[in-house]
Amino acid sequence: MKKAMIIVLFFLAVWIFVNTPIVNNYVTGLKENALPAVKESNSLMESIKKNASTYEKPPSDAKIDRVWKAIPGYSGVKVDISASYKNMKKLGVFDEKKLVFTQIKPKIHLNDLPASPIYRGHPDKPMVSFIINVAWGNEYLSDMLATLKKHNVSASFFLEGNWVKKNPELAKMIVSAGHEVGNHSYSHPDMAKLTAAQAREQMVKTNEIIEAATEVKCNLFAPPSGSYRDETVKVAKELNMKTVMWTVDTVDWKKPTPEVLINRVMGKIDNGSMVLMHPTESTAASLDRLITLIKQKKLKIGTVSNLLNEERIMK
Structure with missing residues (x-):
């Protein structure tokens, strides 16, 4: 009985203490301070949810276009609500x-x-x-590689097998500089006139020579002079290679002045463009200015493989 009375008196004392004006004011203050924080938190979350759709883009599937043939897909983008909230929560x-x-x-x-x-x-x-097709022009390669390095640009060099056989050190130099290499046939034939077996022989032989010289397995094929037929493309696919053409041609083999070459390219270049060039005097003299102008258009310059991958570039 005495123990029970002590417990009752203890709880009565606690109740009286909790209900004193000082404690009541303290608790009220805590509630009032907490409410704005909760409201602010809810407001931020709602603001992120409300604005999310403004920044979101749906993915685009790869497709066969009537004019441009195969066009790669492009990833969409979605706002991560939770991660964005955590990023903004502090302020x-x-x-x-x-x-x-x-x-x-x-x-x-x-x-x-x-x-x-x-x-x-x-x-x-x-x-x-x-896209730099190489079957000749050794005397201009060093200058072009130096310019690409100066601007921290990686290009895609498509190498003729016979050229690599004669110039394995130059092929290694291209790869060691961080550039991509692809297959440009063995002897630069008109691929449209070759049988499937002959086309396969040209591609396989070149792949073997490039891999022996650089330890790189080619997954891209650029037919000489852009000449091909359906069988050519099918053989390349069977060898796990994509057949690559071009969007913009420098026509550098005609020895244009740098001004003519640059104007020709800049008049046509846009998102997704692949620019065809060779190691020529015209291209070597134009490359520095060309890269600068392309970057001024807010266009990144990357390898063909990077261009064709689906990763979205976030501005």
């Missing part, structure tokens, strides 16, 4: 620079398409590529 205000995005892959990929040549990257991708 408690919406800031588009602190949005966090996740990329959404297309459902149809370039490899899902039937054998078809590729003339360009996706038209929404702010990137271009230099």
Whole structure:
């Protein structure tokens, strides 16, 4: 009985203490301070959700275009609501620079398409590529490589097998400089006039020589002079190579002045363009200015493989 009375008196004392004006004011203050924080938090989350759709883009599937043939897909982008909230929580205000995005892959990929040549990257991708076909022009390669290095640009060099056989050190130099290499046939024939067996022989022989010299396995094929037929493209696909053409031609083999070459390219270049060139005096003299002007158009310059991949470039 005495123990029970002590417990009752203890709880009565606690109740009286909790209900004193000092404690009541303290608790009320805590509630009042917490409410704005909760409201602010909810407001930020709602603001992120409300604005998310403004920044989101749907993915684009790879497709066969009537004019441009095979066009790669391009990933969509979606706002990560939770990660974006965490990024902005400290200041408690919406800031588009602190949005966090996740990329959404297309459902149809370039490899899902039937054998078809590729003339360009996706038209929404702010990137271009230099396709440099090499079967001659050794005297201009060093200058071109130096210019590419100066601007931190990686290009795609398509090497003729017979050229690599004679110039393995130059082929190694191209690869060691961080550039991509592809197959440009063995002896520069008109691929459209070759049988499937002859086309295969040209590609396989070149792949073997390039791999022996550089330890690189080619996954891209550029037919000499852009000449091919359906069988050519199918053979390349069977050898796990994409057939690459071009969007913009420098026509550098005609020895244009740098001004003519640059104007020719800059008048046509756009998202996804692939620019055809060779190691020539015209290109070597134009390359520095050309790269500068392309970058001024807010276009990245990357390898063909980077251009064709689906990753979205976030501005």
